[in-house]
Structure formats: C-alpha cells, structure tokens
Amino acid sequence: MNSDAIAIVIAVFGGLLLLLACQRLYRARFLAAGGSALMGFLLLACAALFFVVSLNLHTYARLTYEQPIAEIVFEGRGPQRYRATLTRMPGGEMQIFMLAGDEWQLDARVLKWKGWANLLGLDAQYRLERVGGRYRDIEQERHAQRTVYALSENPGIDLWEMSTNYPRWLPFVDAIYGSATYMPMAEGARYQVSLTQSGLIARPLNSQAELVATKVAVGN
16 A cells, blocks of 8 residues: 555545534534544544655655666767766656766665555655766866756655654654765766665666776776
8 A cells, every 4th residue: 555545545534534523513412523523634634744745755766676767878069078868767758968077977865664664565765866977087076067957856745854854753764865876978878777775876788888987997
C-alpha cells in the first residue's frame, strides 16, 4: 500500500465518522455526535497531510536494487564547452544542457525507510537533483564560469528538509543522504548512470568515454 492509498483509506474513515456524527446529531445524541465529528475531522486532516507528503514523494522514484537511471552523451562546442543530452530511464525523457568544464557531475537525493514503513510499500526512493560541469583545475573551479541545472521540482511537504531539521518527528525515516558521481566530458562520450543502495555509479558506454576516463585515471 503506497502513500496515496493510505491517504484515501484515512479519508474514507474520516468521511464515515462525519456521516456517523450527522446521524447521531439527527437523533439528538449531541455528545456522541461531537466526538465522532472531531475524530472525523482529525482523520481528514491526517489524510490531507499524507496527500501533500505523497505529492512530494512523487518527485522521487522507487529504488529496490541497482538500476540504470540515466544516460548522458556529450558533443563538443568549444574549449571546455559541451552540449550534454541527459536521458532518464526507463521513461526516456530527454533534457539538453550546455556544460562548461572538464567533467560532468550528477547529484541525487536518496530516502530510506524503517522496516515497518517498507511493509507499507515505501521502498527506498531517489530523486535526481542537478547536473553541472566542473573543472579539474582548482583555480578554474573557483573563478571560471560555472554551469549547473536543477533536475527536479519540490512540491508539497519536503520530507528531506523535515527529516534533517526534525529527525525525532519522523521515526519512519531510516536514512537520508545525497549522492553524486562525476566523470570526464569528451566529444562523443556516452555514460550510463546507475543507482545502488550505496549511491550513484557512472560507467562508460563507448570507446570515447573509456578512453578519456582512462587518460584521467592515469594522469595524462
């Protein structure tokens, strides 16, 4: 049962209690009607809370094992300038960005739940946060043009912020963490990004990506 279903179930019970309150009020059972009405409104308020939380969770994708989440390919557009095409998986949505630098970096947020929350269908979830370019040289990183783009919106109640600021209020959240991966940019280079329970992993998909990654690894 996911968070949407939980909100619906709670709302149904709240509505039934309000109907019961109306019935008791009709029979002049004012005290019982008041109690039923109060419980009904409380349940409807809880359902509304679950709904706005669920709205935020819909910006995340479920994570139960290592899975490919994106592919990114580069086209050179000048010295330290690249046109990056990011394709999300498995949906196939494509986004295009102009990145400056020597390397690209992809960031994600990950939410993990306590065991009992998993029983309700709340598997670990992730959300791609941003993509950007970075320079290998520290001085360039400090002073040269920076390019970074947001990859998601943040509607509803942000559980990430709440669990950071008020961890005792959210005992069902097991862990929250950010994860990032970066690799070199090069003409024609293509990479696949996967997400595991321990974070993001980027792997070359073609010879151009393998060649530039090898050169960087050996310091050439």
